[in-house]
Amino acid sequence: MMVFRNQSSVKEFTLSGLSSSHELHVIFSVFFLVLYLMTLSGNLAIIAAVHVDSHLRSPMYFFLSNLSFLDMCYSSVTIPRLLTNILSRKKTISFNQCISQLFFLHLFGGTECFLLTVMAYDRYVAICNPLRYHAVMNHRFCFWLVTFSWFAGFIHSFTQAFLTYQLPFCGPNKINHFFCDVHPLAVLACADTYFIDMFIIANSGMISLTCFVILLFSYLGIITTILKIHSSEGRRKAFSTCGSHILVVTFFFGPSVFIYLRPPVNYPSDKLISILYTVLTPLLNPIIYTLRNQEVKNAVINFSRSKIFPHCTTKIHISDKDHQ
Incomplete structure (x- = not known):
């Protein structure tokens, strides 16, 4: 078995970014800055609302606040560096910073993968039992589920970063991406990376398969239970409780599977697909949950009003019946 040691002559990498056109730099910088600020404000509003509003004390909202925190961290790994590279003439990143970005990218992404799976199990118990x-789903069990998600995400990210760190780099040092990731780095290695490539794919594949199986069985159980409900209104309410989660899972897992469950080859569409799960998905999650969940929407509105108009004590509370 071939084991690489870090004996790279390359001490820094150059990120190609999204475009070489200087005319587009201003547009990109404004566009991604606005998206980043919206992502931070939207997810922060959900975290604050869940912790302040007494109506949001169920396990589902506990997991939702953790998901929002992960989305804030996940987008913060890539977008600030992207903005820095767009506005700076020197688009370099040191070797250690590159590996660190890769580590935290997979830490937050892997943790979110497991947390979304935990949230599917939560919906399964809520609907089927x-x-x-x-x-x-008591407080202690939910706490350990979130802790396990972080631990599993850490093991995944440590494995990816450690294996990538072992690769020798002797040039070229230009990464055809706007952030450091496993595949764009692997193609720059000046050695046979077959074993490490296969190990990285197997690691991502094992996580994806485990999460997919749990998600599949959870939603099979949910759909089976919902179809047994006689009233159409009851079925509609049951579907609405997990509809937001299905959308989030689709947006997150779809692009990730395409990127990581294949050999390390750079395709022209990789940058665009990466934007979907590193930039747009963290932004869409709070929008999806607030638009489709009246309780979260009310809590966010009440929290916003309490901060903007602190002397206004009237709170909005719309029940499902009123909302209909």
Whole structure:
């Protein structure tokens, strides 16, 4: 078995960015800055609303606040560096900074992968076994589920970063991407990376397969239970409780599977697809959950009003019946 040691002559990399056109730099910088600020404000509003509003004390909202925190961290790994590269003439990143960015990218991405799977299980218990929901999904169990998600994400990111760190780089040093990731770095290695490539794919594949199986069985159970509900109104309410989660899972897993479950080859579409799961998905998550969940929407509105108009004590609370 071939083991690489870090004996690279390359001490820094150059990120190609999104475009070489100087005319587009201003447009890109404004566009991504606005998206980043919207991502931070939207997810921060959900975190604050969940912790302030007494109506949002269920496990589902506990997981949602953790998801929002992950989305803030996830977007912060890539967008600030992207903005720096767009506005700076020197578009370089040191070797250690590159590996660090790769580590945190996979830490937050891997953790979110497991957390979304945990949220699917939460919806499964809520719909398929509602009488025992609070007994099963108690505070301690939810805490350990989130802790496990972070631990599993750490193991995944450490493996990816460690294996990439072992690769020898002796030039060229231009990364055909706007952030450091496994595949764009692997193609620059000046050695046979077959074993490490296969190990990286197997690592990502194992995580994807595990999460997919749990998601599949959770939603098969959910759909089976919903189809047994006699009233159409009951089925509609049951579907609405997990509709937001299905959308988020689709937006997150779809692009990620395309990028990581294949050999390290750079395709022209990789940058665009990477924008989907590193920039747009963290932005869309709070929008999806607030638009499709009246309780979250009310909590965010009440929290915003309390900060903008602190002397206004009237709170909005719309029940499902009123909303209909």
